[in-house]
Amino acid sequence: MAKYVCDILYVHQDKVDAIRKAMEADGLLFRMSNIFQVLRDPTRLKIILALDMEELCVCDIAALTGLSQSTVSHHLQSLRQLNLVNYRREGKMAIYSLADKHVSAMITISRDHAREADRT
Numbered sequence: 506m507a508k509y510v511c512d513i514l515y516v517h518q519d520k521v522d523a524i525r526k527a528m529e530a531d532g533l534l535f536r537m538s539n540i541f542q543v544l545r546d547p548t549r550l551k552i553i554l555a556l557d558m559e560e561l562c563v564c565d566i567a568a569l570t571g572l573s574q575s576t577v578s579h580h581l582q583s584l585r586q587l588n589l590v591n592y593r594r595e596g597k598m599a600i601y602s603l604a605d606k607h608v609s610a611m612i613t614i615s616r617d618h619a620r621e622a623d624r625t
Contacts, residue, residue: 540587548572549580553603556590557612560602 529537544550548570555561555569567577581601584590589608592599603609 536587540589543583543587543589546580549584552577552580552584553589553608553612554616556601556603557609560600562598562600564598566601 528534544553551570552566555566561569563574563577563581566572566581567574570577572580581590581592585592588604590601591604592601594600603612
């Protein structure tokens with residue numbers, strides 16, 4: 506039932522209540538927000554885009570981004586903390602990849618949306 510709020514605005518309380526009930530818990534919303542916050546950094550996004558194409562070591566990522574290996578490692582640590590990237594050891598080298606298909610799908614969808622927005 507709609508509730509009268511002011512002269513021109515009505516709140517459809519049934520819809521609001523249903524959405525509030527269906528909305529994710531605050532902890533999950535916070536973790537989701539952190540993912541977007543980390544990906545807001547162009548360097549981290551570039552790393553994710555590169556890893557969406559190919560597994561890479563820190564040296565490869567440093568060469569691609571023009572950053573030091575130390576700086577790249579710092580960015581990779583932030584991405585690992587949010588489970589966006591994984592690594593495996595090959596001898597002394599760490600080879601990085603996207604954590605799973607969800608990260609790849611998120612990148613694909615955001616790229617498609619950005620391209621679509623450019624056309625309008």
